[in-house]
Amino acid sequence: MTDDSFPVLEVTDLRKAYPGVIALDGVSLSVRPHEVIGLAGENGAGKSTLLKALVGLVRPDAGTIAVRGRQVRIKGVADAAGHGIGMVFQEQSLVPNITAAENIVLGFEGAGVRRGIYRWKTLRQLAQVQLDKIGSRVDPMARTETLTFAERQMVEIAKVLAIEERTSTEPVILLDEPTSVLEPEEVETLFAQIQRLREHASVIFVSHRLEEVMRISDRVYVLRGGRVAGEVDPATADIAHLHELMIGTADSGNHYHDDLHSGAVAERTPRLVISGLTGEGFKDVSVSVGAGEIVGVAGVTGSGREALCRALFGAGIVTSGTVTVDGHRIDLSSPRAAVAAGIGYVPSERKVEGMVAALSVGRNVMLARTDLITHGPLIDRRREASLVDFWIERLHIRTPSRSTSIGQLSGGNQQKVVVARWLVGDDVKVLLLDHPTRGLDVGAKSEVYRLMRTLAATGVATVLLADSLDESIAMSDRVVVMYDGRVVADIPAPPGAKPAPVDIVREMV
Secondary structure, three states: OOOOOOEEEEEEEEEEEEEEEEEEEEEEEEEEOOOEEEEEEEEOHHHHHHHHHHHHOOOOOOOEEEEOOOOEEOHHHHHHOOOOEEEEEEOOOOOOOEEEEHHHHHOOOOOEOOOOOHHHHHHHHHHHHHHHHHOOOOOOEEEEHOOOOHHHHHHHHHHHHHHHOOOOOOOOOEEEEEOOOOOHHHHHHHHHHHHHHHHOOEEEOOHHHHHHHHHHHHHHEEEEEEEEEEEEEEOOOOOOHHHHHHHOOOOOOOOOHHHHHOOHHHOOOOOEEEEEEEEEEEEEEEEEEEOEEEEEEEEOOOOOOOHHHHHOOOOOOOEEEEEEOEEEEEEOOOOOHHHOOOOEOOOOOOOHHHHOOOOHHHHHOOOOOHOOOOOOOOOOHHHHHHHHHHHHOOOOOOOOOOOHHHHHHHHHHHHHHHHHHOOOOOOOOOOEOOOOOOOOHHHHHHHHHHHHHHHHHOOEEEEEEEOOHHHHHHOOOOOEEOOOOOEEEEEEOOOOOOOHHHHHHHHHH
C-alpha cells in the first residue's frame, strides 16, 4: 500500500543558470501520490526549465531530484520514462512526417513491431487505446503534419498517457500548457482524464489560465524569478492572490485596459474590407474592419477562421473575392505583398512560422522591417540596436541581450518578440492576431492588451483570433462568428457594453 503522505517526487534546492539568466534559483517542492500540483508563474519564472529538468532535457547545476524516496540523476526522456515520469510539452515534440499512431507508441512499439517491420493493425489498436482515453477523434493513421495544432496537442497528450502501460510504478505526468489550444469541450475531457489519472498517478499541471490551475489542483506552487514565491491552497485562496504572488504586486483590476478604448464603432471609416472571399477552408466571407476597430473572429476548430487569417496575410489559397485596405485592392499572392500593403500577422505557431530559432532576438524583431535599418547594402547597427532595445523594454522581454538567440528565451518571451516585429515600424494598418496571448502569463497578456488598445487608438484595424471566448468578448468591438467556413453572425456590442456570450456560443455550435 502506498503511503500518501510520502512524496512520490521531491525537488530540493534545484539550480540552473544560463549566460545572463538564472532560470532556477533554489527551487524546492514535493508531489505526493494521487496529487495534482499546479505550477504558476510569469514567463521566464522557471516553470518550463523545472519540468525539463524532471525529464532529463536540462541538467541542473545543483540540487537534487528524488523519485519515491530515492535520489536520481535523470539522463534523458527515456530514462525519465523508466522512472515513471512523462511530459506533455508546451512546444510539441511530435515527428511531423509519420503517423499519429507511430508518434504515440514511438520507442515503445512492443507488439506493433515484429522483426523490425510495423504491424500496422496492431499499431493502430495500441494508439487507439490512448486516444480513446481522452475522447479524441484523431485518425491514428493520419500523417501528423496534416493535423491541426489542436489535434496534434491531443496526440501529444495521448502519447504521454501511454506511460501508464509502460511502468510498474505509479507514474508522474507533467502537463506543460496542455490546454493552450484546446476547445472548451476538449478541456473538460482532459480534466476528466486528469481526475481519472490521479487514482493511480500524480500530476504536475502548468497553465497560464489561472482559473484552470485553481480548479484542477490540490496545491499550487508559484514561481517568481526562478524561486518559489509561495504555496497556495486553492480551497482558501483566489486568483487575485495567485497573481500577486506571481508579479509581487496586487492586480490592478483593469486587465483589459478598457480605459484606453478608442471610441464609438459607428464613427470609424472602413479600413479592411473583405468581399466574397473564398479559399481553402473558407467560403464567401465578407467582413469589414474599421480604422481603430478590434474585431474578434470566433469559431470552433475547423470553423475556417485560422485559414481566413492566413489567407489575408498571403499565406493561404484564395480562389475568388477581393480584399482592400484603405480602398486599395491588395495582392494576396504572398506575405511579402501583404507586408507591403501594411498588414502584419502574428501566427499561432510561433516555433514554426513566427520566428527563426537560430537568429538573435534583435534579428527576429527586425526580420520583416529591414528597410528601417538599411542604407543600400549597409545595415545601420546603431539604429537597429535603438529600435530593438526600445521594444525589449516596452514589452518587458526577458532576455540577457538583443544578441541572445531567441531559442534560449521562454515561450512567452518568444511570443513577445514576434509581436514586437509588427510594432517596430509605425506604418502597420491592419494587424492579424492569431492567438497572440497563447502561452503568455497574466502580466504579459495585459501588456499585449494595452498595446492592442494603443494601436487601435492610432487607427490600426485589428482582427483577433482570441485564446478564449472571454478574451474575444473583452477585447473586441464586434465578434464575427464562423462556422463550417462561413460567416454566420456579426455581433456588435451594445453602446457601453460587450457582445453577449450567449449569442456567440449559439452561433458557434
